[in-house]
Amino acid sequence: MGVAASALHHLPLIAQSPARKIGYCIIGLGRIADHHMRGIAESSTARVTGLVSGHRDKAERIAAQYGVSTSSIYSYENIERIRENKDIDAVIVCLPNSMHAEYTIRSAKSGKHVLCEKPMAISVAECEQMISACKLANVKLMIAYRLHYEPITLKTIKLIRDGAIGKVEAIDSANGFNIAPNEWRSTRALGGGGPLMDVGIYSLNATRYLTGEDPIAFTAVATTPDQDSRFQGVEENLAWTMKFPSGAVASCITTYGASMPGYYKVFGSKGWLEVDEFGYQGLHLTANYRSDRNTPPTRIDEKNPEPDPKQFARQIDHFSRCILENRTPDTPGEEGLKDMQHIQSIYKAAGLTLG
Numbered sequence: 075m076g077v078a079a080s081a082l083h084h085l086p087l088i089a090q091s092p093a094r095k096i097g098y099c100i101i102g103l104g105r106i107a108d109h110h111m112r113g114i115a116e117s118s119t120a121r122v123t124g125l126v127s128g129h130r131d132k133a134e135r136i137a138a139q140y141g142v143s144t145s146s147i148y149s150y151e152n153i154e155r156i157r158e159n160k161d162i163d164a165v166i167v168c169l170p171n172s173m174h175a176e177y178t179i180r181s182a183k184s185g186k187h188v189l190c191e192k193p194m195a196i197s198v199a200e201c202e203q204m205i206s207a208c209k210l211a212n213v214k215l216m217i218a219y220r221l222h223y224e225p226i227t228l229k230t231i232k233l234i235r236d237g238a239i240g241k242v243e244a245i246d247s248a249n250g251f252n253i254a255p256n257e258w259r260s261t262r263a264l265g266g267g268g269p270l271m272d273v274g275i276y277s278l279n280a281t282r283y284l285t286g287e288d289p290i291a292f293t294a295v296a297t298t299p300d301q302d303s304r305f306q307g308v309e310e311n312l313a314w315t316m317k318f319p320s321g322a323v324a325s326c327i328t329t330y331g332a333s334m335p336g337y338y339k340v341f342g343s344k345g346w347l348e349v350d351e352f353g354y355q356g357l358h359l360t361a362n363y364r365s366d367r368n369t370p371p372t373r374i375d376e377k378n379p380e381p382d383p384k385q386f387a388r389q390i391d392h393f394s395r396c397i398l399e400n401r402t403p404d405t406p407g408e409e410g411l412k413d414m415q416h417i418q419s420i421y422k423a424a425g426l427t428l429g
Contacts, residue, residue, distance in 0.1 A: 119395060125147050
């Protein structure tokens with residue numbers, strides 16, 4: 075079940091207080107893992123109980139910071155030993171994109187629930203294998219679409235579902251940044267693709283939860299205009315359009331070659347709304363719409379001031395309660411699979427291959 079169908083029902087779960095905290099093993103200790111661990115520290119439902127890293131010294135420093143026993147530090151080679159650790163209920167996969175499938179599957183076979191960073195994997199086949207492995211092992215799989223649990227995003231969806239801006243006609247969205255040299259994200263081997271896999275996916279996923287639909291037609295163009303050596307077999311820029319079953323259209327762009335603050339703007343028959351940034355520091359919603367031509371417009375200017383890592387704490391609280399209450403996450407593996415299917419269609423329209 076994706077956010078389009080269930081965006082508003084999970085809030086009561088966050089208000090409940092579970093009987094115990096879920097123990098999480100963090101696989102990969104890079105930048106995104108730091109956000110997750112700080113979110114867990116603020117969570118009412120979770121604690122860090124294990125670490126997986128190729129750098130023992132780094133893992134020991136982080137273990138001391140979060141109160142993790144050194145006996146609960148694992149390498150990539152012996153990760154299956156987490157099966158024996160009863161303090162570990164679940165893992166969070168914080169690895170490069172091309173490693174998501176392997177470590178999700180290995181964790182599932184070890185009997186642990188899995189929260190995997192997005193993009194879910196680097197191919198449709200890998201996504202399907204991850205879903206199958208978790209079902210076979212009877213463990214839950216959730217993809218880390220943190221904005222699905224963020225208040226401004228949920229308010230935006232509700233405004234659209236309630237008809238505030240009328241029928242959705244068009245969406246405009248962008249997200250990108252000027253990537254540093256030697257980043258794994260800009261390599262095909264680890265990233266699986268260019269900026270669409272990393273930051274463009276925010277625009278793609280947003281168009282789906284805003285419309286409540288999946289796109290049915292695509293056009294796309296990709297460029298690397300300066301033949302920049304930073305991009306090892308992947309595109310620098312990608313622009314694409316999508317058509318939805320309702321007739322709504324979306325135009326999106328992503329880049330690794332320029333500063334491009336993220337946003338989306340939704341145009342409806344009664345007005346418009348816009349959210350700027352897809353970042354960790356709180357989203358900003360503006361809107362202007364009217365019920366009919368004879369009434370004054372309603373204007374909204376609202377910012378969620380919650381600092382990082384609150385979005386990660388909300389996300390982890392949701393997954394923990396799904397584990398405790400045996401519920402399906404609002405962003406399960408099937409949600410990540412759908413995005414990967416659409417990414418494949420976008421790349422095909424641009425004359426590129428996925429993975």
